[in-house]
Amino acid sequence: MSRPELTWRNKDENKKMELDQEKIRVGVSTCLLGENVRFDGGHKKNDYVLHTLSDFFEWVPVCPEVDIGLGTPRESLRLVGDAGNPRFVTGKSNIDHTEKMVSYSDRKVEELQKLNLNGYILKKDSPSCGMERVRVYDESGMPNRKGVGIFARALMERMPLLPVEEEGRLNDLKLRENFIVRVFCHYRWQKIALGNFSVNALVQFHTQHKFLLMAHSEKHLRELGRLVADAKKYPPRKLKEKYVTRFFEALRRKSTHRKHTNVLQHILGYFKKDIDDRDRHELLQTIEEYRQGLLPLIVPITLIKHYVNKFDVQYIKDQVYLNPHPKELMLLNHV
Numbered sequence: 001m002s003r004p005e006l007t008w009r010n011k012d013e014n015k016k017m018e019l020d021q022e023k024i025r026v027g028v029s030t031c032l033l034g035e036n037v038r039f040d041g042g043h044k045k046n047d048y049v050l051h052t053l054s055d056f057f058e059w060v061p062v063c064p065e066v067d068i069g070l071g072t073p074r075e076s077l078r079l080v081g082d083a084g085n086p087r088f089v090t091g092k093s094n095i096d097h098t099e100k101m102v103s104y105s106d107r108k109v110e111e112l113q114k115l116n117l118n119g120y121i122l123k124k125d126s127p128s129c130g131m132e133r134v135r136v137y138d139e140s141g142m143p144n145r146k147g148v149g150i151f152a153r154a155l156m157e158r159m160p161l162l163p164v165e166e167e168g169r170l171n172d173l174k175l176r177e178n179f180i181v182r183v184f185c186h187y188r189w190q191k192i193a194l195g196n197f198s199v200n201a202l203v204q205f206h207t208q209h210k211f212l213l214m215a216h217s218e219k220h221l222r223e224l225g226r227l228v229a230d231a232k233k234y235p236p237r238k239l240k241e242k243y244v245t246r247f248f249e250a251l252r253r254k255s256t257h258r259k260h261t262n263v264l265q266h267i268l269g270y271f272k273k274d275i276d277d278r279d280r281h282e283l284l285q286t287i288e289e290y291r292q293g294l295l296p297l298i299v300p301i302t303l304i305k306h307y308v309n310k311f312d313v314q315y316i317k318d319q320v321y322l323n324p325h326p327k328e329l330m331l332l333n334h335v
């Protein structure tokens, strides 16, 4: 089944999407789905993952510790030694499972690479799944927070463009929005990269993401623009690799109120001759109040969408920036 375009504009289209859309495939630490796979026989159910994101994502759950046969419940494990290359051992009996976990992680990531994932949500602090700041104990038993879970490290090293985030960090609404934007962009990219890739398809992709890129990094936007202009100089595989690497590098840069304000003013330029003085003043005032942090981004975006539809500004209507993710997730209400 081919996947439909992911834009959310009105209720009827949402309904159509619910009926037609194949969900976006995202990996997840199994315990976050409420499965009793933790060392103590319990789970770490995450309501946002389970009840909100599940409407849009199809989960690919992975529990590395269960997969290597440690059973549930089991003795807890920890990282010991060099943070860059730690051993993976049981806390009390000091049994070393490093080799087993490292070779499992390599095999599992290879398997996941074939599943066309578009993101991954990891359980924080875990010696297997933690993305950062995992405790690593030295020989005297003192911990530092410099570790990365063994499986998480393999995942991030072998799939460096995959949007990866920890459940704990998803409580930060800006990090959450950034992660979800990247997941949806990854999904759209995958559609053209795995489909009939062509220079025209790349030009269209780049054009639709122009203002989204601008909201993260103008420097990257300029570089990617030059790359697209020179696209015919590169073999397709090289072109894809160069483009997508810089594209996701850009999206990992934080968007700020100042950058969004710049984008909103640019967009206004596309219909400023059509709008009357009173409405233009009101829109500029709304953008200024957003810049000052008095209003969330959804307010100027909603007003702009109104005018873009009213004046039928097709180039802006097509911009992902105005509909980066489903409005039901309400992510623009908090940035």
Ligand code: SF4
Residues within 6 Å of the ligand: 029, 030, 031, 032, 037, 038, 039, 062, 063, 064, 065, 066, 123, 126, 128, 129
């Ligand atoms: S953190 Fe990872 S290894 Fe630990 S229970 Fe959850 S999924 Fe399994």
